[in-house]
Amino acid sequence: MNFASYGELLRVAPIRRLLLVGMIARFPHSAAGVLLTLHVVMTMDMGYAKAGAVAAVVTVGIAFGAPWRGRRVDNVGLRRALIPSVISEAVIWSIAPHASYEWLLVLALIGGVFTLPVFSVVRQSLGVMATGEQRRTAFALDSIATELVFMGGPALGAILATSLSSVVGLTLVGISTSLAGLLLIWFNPPTRSENPQKAATEVQEREAANAAVVAAAPAHLAEASSELQPLAVLSRRARLRSGFSWFTLSVAVVFAVAVGAGLLLSSSDVGIVALVESSGNPQEVGIVFAAWCAASVVGGLIYGGMRRRISPMLLLLAMAVLTLPMALATDTISLALLSIPAGLLCAPVLSSASERVADLVSEERRGEAMGWYGSALTSGTALGAPLAGAAIDIVGPWAGFAFAGVSASLLVLVTLTVRKFSRRGERLSAV
Template identity: 55%
Template sequence: MKRYWQILRQPQISSLLVIGMIARLPHSALSMLLLLHLVTNLDQSWVSAGLVTALMTLGIAIGAPWRGARVDAWGLRRALIPSIFVETLVWCTVPHVALEWVYPLAFIGGLFSLPVFSVVRTALGIMTTGDQRRTAFALDATGTELVFIVGPASAGIVATQISSTIGLSVIGITASLAGLALMILNPPTRSDDPKAVAMRANVHEERLGAEASFIAAAPVGVAEVEGELITAGWKSARARIKSRGRAFKGRFNWISASVLAVFIAAGGAGALLTGTEVGIVAELEAQSRSGDLGIVFLFWCGSSLIGGLLYGAMNRSISPLMLLLAMAILTVPMYFATDTWSLALLSLAPGFLCAPTLSAASEWLTDLVAEKRRGEAMGWYGSAMTTGTALGSPLTGIFVDTLGPAQAFIGIGALAVFIVIIALIAQQIRRRVRRARRRRLEAIG
């Protein structure tokens, strides 16, 4: 535990991790509480309720990179002000309006959702380097696991025992209070901030900085060595791309094949996790054991928490694609579950790799993207995961309806394996193209 104590002894980092957990808690309960409010209070079907949460998810997916980019451009405090006001207004209003108003309000609430993920991961990337960064991301991932154990369960208790109207209002207020706490803490999002407490340089980041300097001095249209946007050959691009095209390219020149692979891993992990969740619920319902859901989730999420802590103590990083591939393969044996306890035990193996996969993806993305673009990159990372989460649930539902609950684990696991294979093939193709362009540049030089 030495590495964890080294991280937690730094007040700025430990405060950020605690506030990040608290800030995520209302959002982790929001979807469940919103569903229950629509079904129980407004007498809506599950289809209508699902559409509302889908609109909110779409808003989050669109807003995450936008809000992250505003953090990069405006600074943390200015970027959080819109979220603080809008979240309170939206979620305190939703319980008191008719269904036709809930749809646009849910989308707006998602669009202006507090960018907790982007802020916390960007700040941790600034305040730590190397092995410290891996440990810090693992702590954040395990804290998130705790939040998603507590959040949905709390939403169910509030909706059934108190009031979903009160619960939604509390979520709006607490989300804004969490935004104010982040503004007061004001964690660094740039390395020149005095609060950036990284203890030693990151060799990989220094190399990326040197390559960025080389690209800045290169002629317009010359492909980047590592952090280039996937475009056509530099000669044809130089002739065809107009001023707006060049501006657009410059806007996204931090996207590389490796960055796209991280986004694919995030989307695949989101789909696999929600698919596994739906499969667990469907399997227990088929066995008439829905009341045992907490037992399975305790094993599944608890295993992820332990896996995240162990990954954070490692001396080396692991490709998030490889971790996702292993998690997908280990999900398939859940097909053989026959009762609650066998399902819980079979969930241990894939659950163990959940937090490490997300931690590794954040670590790789931080190393691959220049500091001035990390907030936006983390926003796109969150959007990729949100998109995967939104797709995983209905896809698994199709497997459940057509094949059965047990077969759904095979279906979602095979889908995640397919996603990883596509990403690995794309990476290999891109590396070959990159090597060819590098040789071309050397010949020109």
């Protein structure tokens, strides 16, 4: 363990400022999930399956929008890329709470597409400002900061929905997020290295390594890869043709982890709201989120101080298994206590996966890769929320946690099996 690395990193003013701005920008949307769920269930008097469908539509929009937003950041810079989000956040979430359920779905989709891309921007910028082993600590700090936000955001959302109005709460989310976007535009954290020559050298080294593998490969593989050239001589057309060359089997495995993590977290999120609301005290939902997120903070601190890497796939499997006991909870306090073991692994899963993407993808493609990583994460969320909501409506609140743990565990096992057979096939083709 090397906990001194946290102090060293926080003494770097731009990193410290980025983490703080990221926390502020994330806070409104940390309340949005609970607000949307309670708006559909309580204000609109509909079930958890329909509430989960709204959450799913938002995340589908984010999944479609994230790669495009990441590419815009790469191509036109952060400030110009954020302008559509600043405008749409204020407009969409001021209108959506007053709409019918059908129009709420449409507006939720549009809102998702133009969501302020805080996650990918912060992670991309940290990947530039922190290098080597510092990245693990930086990503862990970002995950910890996110958990601190989620310790307060959902509680505030529940209080706004139950004590004031979910309509007012969602409107405040839109306006606050828009203001957070303006703050990010003002701060304008770096998304590209200040030393382009160094970044280009890193990419050239990766291309040279690819060329060496192709040269040593059997004839049919070399023929299939004959268009690979060093970065210095690639034409614009060749660059477009090889636009997804960064998407390897290893990257695909990390994206599978992101899908599983999104599914696990969104299903647990709906399950927590459903169980606490069924007890007749929906305002107590903040107690469970606080315990869950506090555990994640502790887990993130421990993981960020570790010197050896742990596979994100193994971390996700452990978290899925530890989510299952949450189905045994009978009230708010027991659920809060049972959420702690799974919560301990939340930040490590996300930190480990982000670090892996940063290691596997070159800097010039990292914005797009982080966008696709975010899409994988939100796609899992889109799958988990409505399915868990349906299970809750049919069986009961405990079914949300059972669905979450079993589904994420199965995804890990299937992914590990596919990777094993893929690698075996690669070895046989190389003989």
